[in-house]
Amino acid sequence: MKRNKQINVKRALALAGTFNLLYCCARACLLPFLTLYFRQLGLTPAMTGIVMGTKHLITLVWSPVASLLSKHYNKRRAVINCSLVGSAAVALVLLLIPPTDVHTQTSTCNMSDLSSAPTQSLDGNWVVSGVTALAPQSGASFPAQTPPDTQPPASVVTSRTHHDDDKSHPQHQNADSAAAPVRNKRSNFKSGSGEQRREKATEEEKMEGYFDFLGSLKVMDTQHQLFFLILITVSVWESASAPLEWTADDGLYEYLDYADASDRYTSTGVWGLLGAAFGVGGAGLLVSQLRCLIADQTPRSAVHFYCYAGVAALALPLATHLPLYLNKKRDRANGLLKAMQLVRGSPRALLCAVTTLLVGVAGSAVDNFLLWQMQDHGSSELHMGLSLALALLSQAAFPLLTGRVSKLLSPGRVLVVGAASLGLQCFYYSFLWGPWAVLPAQVLSCFSSGALWWAVKVQCEDVATVGAERSVRRIYSALSLYLGSGLGSFAGGFAVQRFGLMWMFRGAAVGLMLWCVCLPLLQWKAPRQRRINYSRLLAADASEASDSESEQERDWLDKAMEDDRGRKNHGRRINH
Structure with missing residues (x-):
């Protein structure tokens, strides 16, 4: 910002207040309902708590670090814009994660709104238009049933029995005797290349170490796979959205401080509360008026994510005109x-x-x-x-x-x-x-x-x-x-x-x-x-200040004279 540029404090506060309103409205459209969406997907309370706790701890660490980096490289506006776009995009990725067959809550949807009648699936759950209906009792979890082991057909068992009986036939014994030299040659070849086999085994063990995590995900049940996918996605989402609030807040405060209007900095906070109230109330009202499935088997809870992305997009033009200032002297x-x-x-x-x-x-x-x-x-x-x-x-x-x-x-x-x-x-x-x-x-x-x-x-x-x-x-x-x-x-x-x-x-x-x-x-x-009331001291009269200064000087002079007299009396006592 140039020194000769005129600062319009009212315009700056209006822009900051409107941006704060829209941003808090976008967050309130989704965040209060996020744990409810995790419940619908099939997460347990402990898994939900871990996901949300990780989200808060990422914000605790990453917000101040990202704000410092954006100030050091003078990239505050770029960080705010990228945070808006990135958080909205990553939030929509959560809609791509499929639910599990484990449900722990009652659906808020009215099942009569659905056009097709429910049908019972093989595992005992009710399925409506391709979406598994939720369990009727809250707090109960139903593990996904695995299909029984399939038995081989009777013809296969019979053929295997005949094949075992044929081993006692003379022709079968002759074939075995003819194949014996070939097996001996193969065994000699294998024993001769033992070092190569050991080297190859070592390389395979190294490769297996790299894919231990992926292999562990494959052997996990569906619910734990869902948990790790949501945890990773939410961590990336929070890493994208966490820098925005502190970065915008620092830029606005330094802008108002530069214009000697830092006392009006807190006036934008009430707009955030009003925007959050409008967002959470409006999103709840909108979603409650929709059918359980809006389109292409998409649940109506996905509207919260669309509202979040849409309102964040509305806040993007304001982010490009936010009043920001870089005070390099302030650490x-x-x-x-x-x-x-x-x-x-x-x-x-x-x-x-x-x-x-x-x-x-x-x-x-x-x-x-x-x-x-x-x-x-x-x-x-x-x-x-x-x-x-x-x-x-x-x-x-x-x-x-x-x-x-x-x-x-x-x-x-x-x-x-x-x-x-x-x-x-x-x-x-x-x-x-x-x-x-x-x-x-x-x-x-x-x-x-x-x-x-x-x-x-x-x-x-x-x-x-x-x-x-x-x-x-x-x-x-x-x-x-x-x-x-x-x-x-x-x-x-x-x-x-x-x-x-x-x-x-x-x-x-x-x-x-x-x-x-x-x-x-x-x-x-x-x-x-x-x-100490600093405002009262600054607002004191000049006469009062001069009087107090003169009194302080007199007090200092009297004290110095008393100390000097004391030293002289002490010296006289020593001489005597």
């Missing part, structure tokens, strides 16, 4: 390291970090398996989309209550209220009884997400030095959204596999409630650091 890697030191040096900041980590663990259980619980109680994509949209709108409405909440509760207590609200939500989710039963709990997202992140923001301002607030805030978001969500996905998947959905939600609720009991006691014991 973000050192900023993150300094932010980690600031958090580690404050006991209250550490308690806030542990809270966000536990909230991320419990929140991942909700994100991954809430739709499974709703599906088991008869909810369709319409109920799921509208309930998730209500939660996002409730979270976006919390800034309207910030003034009243800050007067009633301190930020530390708001942090406790936010974690407790998420625990109440998890406990409520374990008692769902109908399609719309989840709606009352979604209103609590105003406090479980909105209030909690407001308290985290205040904590960041308390512990951070000038210019380090954004880096400290990223430390907290990485702990919750990436590390906590990754660990929670692994633990949640195995908990659902072992104990079921109901007890998984109750376990998450109990864990959060126990921490909410201990957190106020730990906050009371932790030393409180005095907060």
